[in-house]
Amino acid sequence: MTVLQAGVLSLLQDSGRYGQQRLGLSTGGPVDSVAFHYCNRLLQNPNGCTAIEISVGGLQLLLQTDTYICLTGADMPLSINGEDKNRWEVHRVNSGDILRVGFARSGCRAYLGVAQGFDIAHSFGSSATVVRESIGGLHGAPLQSGDQLPCATTSDRKQLFLPAADWPRYQNTLTVRVVPGYQQSHFSRVEQRRFFGSAFNVSRQCDRMGYRLEGPPIDCEIQGVLSEGICHGAIQIPPDGQPIVLLNDRQTIGGYPKIGTALSLDVARLSQLVPGSSVHFAPITLHTAHRALDLAQRFVLQRPLLERHS
Amino acid sequence: MLYLGDDTDVNTLAQVQAATAAIEQALGDELIDLVPSYASVLILYNPLRSHRHDIARRVRGALASVAATPTATGRTVVLPVYYATETGADLEPLAARAGLTTAQVIDLHCATQYRVYAIGFAPGFAYLGEVDTRIAAPRLATPRARVPRGSVAIADRQTAVYPSESPGGWNLIGRCPTPMFTPDAQPSMPVAVGDSVYFEAIDRARYLALGGELS
Numbered sequence: 283m284t285v286l287q288a289g290v291l292s293l294l295q296d297s298g299r300y301g302q303q304r305l306g307l308s309t310g311g312p313v314d315s316v317a318f319h320y321c322n323r324l325l326q327n328p329n330g331c332t333a334i335e336i337s338v339g340g341l342q343l344l345l346q347t348d349t350y351i352c353l354t355g356a357d358m359p360l361s362i363n364g365e366d367k368n369r370w371e372v373h374r375v376n377s378g379d380i381l382r383v384g385f386a387r388s389g390c391r392a393y394l395g396v397a398q399g400f401d402i403a404h405s406f407g408s409s410a411t412v413v414r415e416s417i418g419g420l421h422g423a424p425l426q427s428g429d430q431l432p433c434a435t436t437s438d439r440k441q442l443f444l445p446a447a448d449w450p451r452y453q454n455t456l457t458v459r460v461v462p463g464y465q466q467s468h469f470s471r472v473e474q475r476r477f478f479g480s481a482f483n484v485s486r487q488c489d490r491m492g493y494r495l496e497g498p499p500i501d502c503e504i505q506g507v508l509s510e511g512i513c514h515g516a517i518q519i520p521p522d523g524q525p526i527v528l529l530n531d532r533q534t535i536g537g538y539p540k541i542g543t544a545l546s547l548d549v550a551r552l553s554q555l556v557p558g559s560s561v562h563f564a565p566i567t568l569h570t571a572h573r574a575l576d577l578a579q580r581f582v583l584q585r586p587l588l589e590r591h592s
Numbered sequence: 593m594l595y596l597g598d599d600t601d602v603n604t605l606a607q608v609q610a611a612t613a614a615i616e617q618a619l620g621d622e623l624i625d626l627v628p629s630y631a632s633v634l635i636l637y638n639p640l641r642s643h644r645h646d647i648a649r650r651v652r653g654a655l656a657s658v659a660a661t662p663t664a665t666g667r668t669v670v671l672p673v674y675y676a677t678e679t680g681a682d683l684e685p686l687a688a689r690a691g692l693t694t695a696q697v698i699d700l701h702c703a704t705q706y707r708v709y710a711i712g713f714a715p716g717f718a719y720l721g722e723v724d725t726r727i728a729a730p731r732l733a734t735p736r737a738r739v740p741r742g743s744v745a746i747a748d749r750q751t752a753v754y755p756s757e758s759p760g761g762w763n764l765i766g767r768c769p770t771p772m773f774t775p776d777a778q779p780s781m782p783v784a785v786g787d788s789v790y791f792e793a794i795d796r797a798r799y800l801a802l803g804g805e806l807s
Contacts, residue, residue: 303627305773305781306715405775415715416756417775464593508598509710509719511627511634535629535712572639579640 283347283396285429289340289383294400294419294431297330299408303534309514310410310418311530313490313553314391315546316450317355319583321395324352324372324442331399332409334425336392339385343394343431348376350397350439356389356452356554371443371590389452389554397436412531414491441590448585450551454559458527458548459566459574460517464540468503469519476500477541477563482525484559490531492518493552495561499523506537515544517563527552545571547578594651597631600721600749602664604631605709609786610662611655618654619647628785629710630719666708666786671753673744673791674799675701675766678806680744682763686729698793700724701744701765706751706789716755716773716781720789723749735761742767742804744791769804 285292295318298311312318312335322331334341339358353360353369360367361382367373369392375381383394402409402419411419420429462474469477482497500523511534512518518526518538527544529552544552545566552561566574596611597604612628615635622642627634637647675698677683687694706720713719728749736759739745743754745762754760755772768791774780783789794802 300625303625304711304785306712306717309625417715508600508630508632509712510593510629510632513634513636533713534627535710568644572644575640 283381283431283433284344285342285425285427285431286344286380287340287342288425288427288429289336289342290338292337292341292425293335293411293413294332294402294409294425295335295411296332296399296402296409298530299406299410299412299418302406303511305406306534307406307417308412308415308531308534310408310412312391312393313530314355314393314550316550316582317391318393320370320444321352321354321393322399323583324354324370324444324587325350325395325397326439326442327395327397327399331395332402333393333395333399334431336383336394338390339383339392341383341394341425343381345375345379345381346377347433347435348374349433349436350441351375351381351394353383353392353394354444355392356386358386358392359384368443370446370449372439372441374441390556391554396433397439398434401432401434414531442587443590444585444587452551452554454555455561456548456551456555456559457562457564458552459545459571460542460563461545461568461571462542462565464516464542465502465504465507466541468539469500469541470503473501474541477525478565480562482561482563484555484557484561485524486557488555488557490529490553492526492528492532493555494524494526496524500525500541502539502541504539507539509535509537512536512540513543515546515549516540517542517544529553545574547574547582594633594635594655595631596633600630600709602707603661605707605786606662606664607658608633609665610658614654614658615651618650622647627712629712664707664786666784666788668788668790669783670790670792671768671770671782672794672798672802673701673766673768674794674796674804675744676796679767679799680765682729682732682745683765686727686746686763686765689729690727692726697727697765700727701746701751702791702793706791708783708785708787708789711781711785714755714758715775718752718772718781718783718789720751721749723751725749729763731761732763735759739764740767740805740807742769742772744768767799767804769799769802
């Protein structure tokens with residue numbers, strides 16, 4: 283495929299770069315792992331095949347082979363040669379077709395996948411693009427017009443779709459479940475109650491590295507700690523008291539105090555929020571978090587797919 | 593998260609190194625990633641595949657096999673530095689504040705055997721400690737938007753070489769021509785956590801001959 287228009291921010295992503303954090307490399311990978319999972323599942327690809335993460339929208343591609351594509355995630359209008367197509371559905375495409383992804387009406391990240399995935403060379407074991415590190419993708423950068431995206435000719439895919447009733451709804455309010463931890467004991471009971479009892483707004487400083495929120499300042503007894511590993515979803519409270527939820531492109535270590543860690547399923551939903559959206563935090567135990575992941579694995583990620591017979 | 597101490601010191605560093613190796617051995621492919629730092633190791637595993645109690649039991653087992661005072665391992669690496677105002681914009685102000693000449697600052701920076709305590713912030717960014725208290729300097733009030741690749745810098749009692757051009761708030765005192773991060777090379781970094789590092793002053797001609805850049 284050839285990129286005709288790259289859109290606001292379009293990045294090649296596989297499931298992420300693991301085992302390299304001690305070199306200082308971020309994991310990268312899809313910020314909405316649920317929508318990414320469905321993109322490959324619908325296309326009958328193995329887990330983690332390389333797809334394009336489209337933030338906000340505006341991507342146009344010219345097909346140069348016959349294959350199948352699928353768009354999942356945020357509500358961005360999809361058309362093939364000017365004809366509107368459903369999201370969350372596998373579509374047959376042919377050489378010469380023009381594929382357009384418009385701008386998001388709800389949510390802000392969509393995944394455009396192709397049968398067998400895009401064939402991108404690995405860097406440190408992954409194709410995931412981390413722009414800050416200039417690593418992954420085609421040249422360590424977002425897609426640019428003129429880029430050639432290698433993908434295989436495919437003729438044997440079922441035209442599966444996820445029924446609309448099962449599509450995630452991307453709204454502008456969200457409750458994020460949090461396992462308290464890290465430096466939790468350095469936040470007084472009053473500050474913890476303020477954190478879990480207040481509404482926060484997504485600020486304009488929200489990207490693949492982290493989502494900075496605005497709300498009543500949360501005070502910590504300590505200014506910082508000796509730099510330590512930061513996991514996906516960790517919630518930092520810098521000296522200004524405004525929480526930052528850390529996402530895929532976060533730095534590997536850091537020294538701001540952390541009040542806990544957001545559940546990965548909710549971090550995926552958070553990454554779909556645009557500035558101004560409202561967020562609440564709810565404390566859960568580690569046991570509840572693991573049970574929620576287990577349930578998601580068996581139900582949320584395994585909803586039945588139907589086949590379109592044309 | 594495993595804490596092995598709460599301070600920057602070589603004994604804790606040796607514990608972190610030994611624990612990292614032992615945990616890697618004990619958890620094998622159930623491990624997603626390990627992030628060692630100054631005094632802690634972040635252990636990442638898949639809770640759908642491994643039970644947390646089982647992971648905790650095996651981590652405890654692995655730690656029991658680590659000696660109480662492990663000997664620090666690591667190689668010794670010498671990094672050449674061209675210390676000058678043209679490569680280190682903060683060299684003169686840092687010397688003035690410390691009441692030293694720039695030559696004395698350079699001598700003190702070169703006289704210490706540093707250890708790599710952690711790698712992070714950016715690919716290949718190695719935190720080296722500890723800087724002689726006479727030349728320790730706080731971070732700039734306003735970070736620079738652009739710090740050139742190879743810049744050698746001081747923040748408090750830490751020193752580092754910027755592996756690539758990036759924003760940064762450390763005090764710049766010179767530049768090192770040795771690439772600190774080469775994605776295609778094996779290994780991709782000249783140093784690893786636990787290694788000892790010495791800095792060696794070189795002149796402008798040698799810096800350029802070694803591939804150093806002045807832009």
